[in-house]
Amino acid sequence: MPAPDPTTALSLANVSCTFVSKDDPGQRYTAVRDVNLTVGAGEFVSVVGPTGCGKSTLLNVAAGLLAPSTGSVTVFGEPLAGINRRAGYMFQAESLMPWRTARANVMAGLEFRGALDAAAQADEWLKRVGLGGFGDRYPHQLSGGMRKRVSLAQTLVLDPDIILMDEPFSALDIQTRQLMENEVLALWAEKKKAVLFITHDLDEAIAMSDRVVCLSAGPGSHPIGEFAIDLARPRDVAEVRSAPRFVELHEAIWGVLREEVLKGYRQQLAA
Amino acid sequence: MKHLRLWQLALLVVIFVLWHVATKPGLIPPFVFENDQQAAFFFGEPLKIFGRIVDWFFANADIYQHLWVTLLETVLAFGIGTALGLAFGLWLALSPLAAAIADPYIKAANSMPRVILAPIFAVWFGLGVASKVALGVTLVFFIVFFNVYQGVKEVSPVVLANARMLGASQRQLLRHVYLPSATSWVFSSLHTSVGLAFVGAVVGEYLGSSRGVGYLILQAEGAFDINTVMAGILVLTVFALLLDAAVGRIERRLMKWQPKSGETEKL
Numbered sequence: 001m002p003a004p005d006p007t008t009a010l011s012l013a014n015v016s017c018t019f020v021s022k023d024d025p026g027q028r029y030t031a032v033r034d035v036n037l038t039v040g041a042g043e044f045v046s047v048v049g050p051t052g053c054g055k056s057t058l059l060n061v062a063a064g065l066l067a068p069s070t071g072s073v074t075v076f077g078e079p080l081a082g083i084n085r086r087a088g089y090m091f092q093a094e095s096l097m098p099w100r101t102a103r104a105n106v107m108a109g110l111e112f113r114g115a116l117d118a119a120a121q122a123d124e125w126l127k128r129v130g131l132g133g134f135g136d137r138y139p140h141q142l143s144g145g146m147r148k149r150v151s152l153a154q155t156l157v158l159d160p161d162i163i164l165m166d167e168p169f170s171a172l173d174i175q176t177r178q179l180m181e182n183e184v185l186a187l188w189a190e191k192k193k194a195v196l197f198i199t200h201d202l203d204e205a206i207a208m209s210d211r212v213v214c215l216s217a218g219p220g221s222h223p224i225g226e227f228a229i230d231l232a233r234p235r236d237v238a239e240v241r242s243a244p245r246f247v248e249l250h251e252a253i254w255g256v257l258r259e260e261v262l263k264g265y266r267q268q269l270a271a
Numbered sequence: 272m273k274h275l276r277l278w279q280l281a282l283l284v285v286i287f288v289l290w291h292v293a294t295k296p297g298l299i300p301p302f303v304f305e306n307d308q309q310a311a312f313f314f315g316e317p318l319k320i321f322g323r324i325v326d327w328f329f330a331n332a333d334i335y336q337h338l339w340v341t342l343l344e345t346v347l348a349f350g351i352g353t354a355l356g357l358a359f360g361l362w363l364a365l366s367p368l369a370a371a372i373a374d375p376y377i378k379a380a381n382s383m384p385r386v387i388l389a390p391i392f393a394v395w396f397g398l399g400v401a402s403k404v405a406l407g408v409t410l411v412f413f414i415v416f417f418n419v420y421q422g423v424k425e426v427s428p429v430v431l432a433n434a435r436m437l438g439a440s441q442r443q444l445l446r447h448v449y450l451p452s453a454t455s456w457v458f459s460s461l462h463t464s465v466g467l468a469f470v471g472a473v474v475g476e477y478l479g480s481s482r483g484v485g486y487l488i489l490q491a492e493g494a495f496d497i498n499t500v501m502a503g504i505l506v507l508t509v510f511a512l513l514l515d516a517a518v519g520r521i522e523r524r525l526m527k528w529q530p531k532s533g534e535t536e537k538l
Contacts, residue, residue: 036445062434063432065432065435065436074433083435083436083438085438086434087436088436089432089433089436091429091432091433093429093431094427094429095427095429095430095432095433096430096433097430097433097434097447097451098430098528098529099451099452099455099528100528108434108437108439108447109438111441111447112434112437112438112439112440112447113438133484138527138528139410139528140528140529140530154433154437158437158438
């Protein structure tokens with residue numbers, strides 16, 4: 001086992017997660033097996049894989065929401081116990097509190113920590129994600145894209161050292177999505193946080209990351225390939241797609257991923 | 272519809288006119304009963320009923336003390352029942368072990384016809400306000416309890432996980448996630464529980480008391496004074512509607528975060 005390294009923001013070592021059915025303890029399902037994954041401080045890492053391969057499970061382990069069956073998680077060299085306090089998590093599903101306005105939602109984390117200037121900071125972040133005039137709206141009065149921006153502000157206002165993102169833009173249309181991707185990249189470039197980004201969209205993964213990790217199809221998925229993305233920054237997620245290097249990388253990663261995607265698909269058909 | 276209220280009012284007037292025509296002795300020949308006094312005896316006469324109500328409120332002004340007692344019982348039963356239901360609902364929903372142990376008892380207590388407890392409460396708490404409040408509380412408690420329990424169980428796991436990631440402590444989760452989520456369920460039950468608190472108060476009075484609108488009705492019934500019974504029922508109905516409207520107002524103020532359909536305006 002490697003020695004703890006403070007320049008490594010997040011490290012998953014030999015992590016396996018086996019779920020046991022509550023009603024029938026004989027029914028078990030191993031979502032991920034023997035996963036080793038590191039994210040350096042300031043590094044943007046994407047995890048891609050076929051649907052249902054346990055990508056979200058990995059993220060929940062990194063967030064401390066889920067304890068791994070075996071293996072360990074270290075955060076900046078310290079073993080993780082309970083919730084990962086240094087991480088912000090952007091969920092795939094709707095995660096805003098519907099009874100709070102956009103501003104109150106962004107304020108929530110600061111409020112929980114007892115910050116005094118929560119309202120001012122929340123307003124500033126709402127402006128940064130382009131929702132300056134929408135602070136008094138409730139989530140149901142906002143569009144899907146706006147809600148995602150509020151979620152983004154809610155996560156980033158706490159200035160986490162690690163940002164975990166679980167297919168945050170998968171529910172958005174392609175235009176809004178590219179806008180949001182560019183915004184995230186700009187915010188990331190400004191602060192250089194460690195990002196663990198989960199997606200099923202290879203284009204998105206390549207366009208945004210420093211490194212792409214491919215997972216095999218479940219059950220018992222594990223990393224099967226790792227690719228450094230050496231495209232120049234700053235990038236525009238729409239333009240970078242036509243760069244020759246992008247196409248090369250896409251081909252190389254897809255070569256690894258293709259078989260797994262088909263395997264996952266066949267398993268789902270058979271089930 | 273613009274004239275909705277007008278039509279509703281018209282319907283009310285029609286009902287009373289029909290009632291009047293059908294019961295006023297000698298106005299039309301009797302077609303159900305043998306003589307023309309019987310309809311009035313069984314169903315009361317609207318004019319006399321209104322006379323009774325006017326007497327109560329203006330001429331004698333003697334209903335206020337009864338109304339006040341009934342209102343006090345209703346509000347106390349509602350408040351205490353809701354608070355207890357909220358506390359127990361939150362506790363049992365957040366503590367699976369306690370819920371598992373209490374489960375059969377909760378079910379038993381809920382399926383018991385609780386109105387029969389009224390005589391016991393009368394023995395325990397006397398014929399005053401307390402026994403009616405106790406009856407109302409047993410009615411309100413379960414409605415609120417089950418709704419809070421359900422509300423906490425149905426908190427979106429993603430919202431919960433998000434709040435935990437944002438650093439909420441166990442207390443903050445209770446205050447900022449479980450409670451607001453449960454309140455939407457509680458409010459959907461408040462209309463029912465206000466009605467039941469009222470039922471508890473009136474039934475309690477009806478079964479044994481010395482004051483209250485239920486007591487007035489009981490007295491009139493003993494004297495076969497159907498007009499006073501009907502007048503009491505009308506007063507109670509209007510009263511229940513007012514209580515319900517008050518709850519509706521509070522609900523609209525507190526639940527403005529909930530999505531409502533049709534928020535566009537035709538210009």
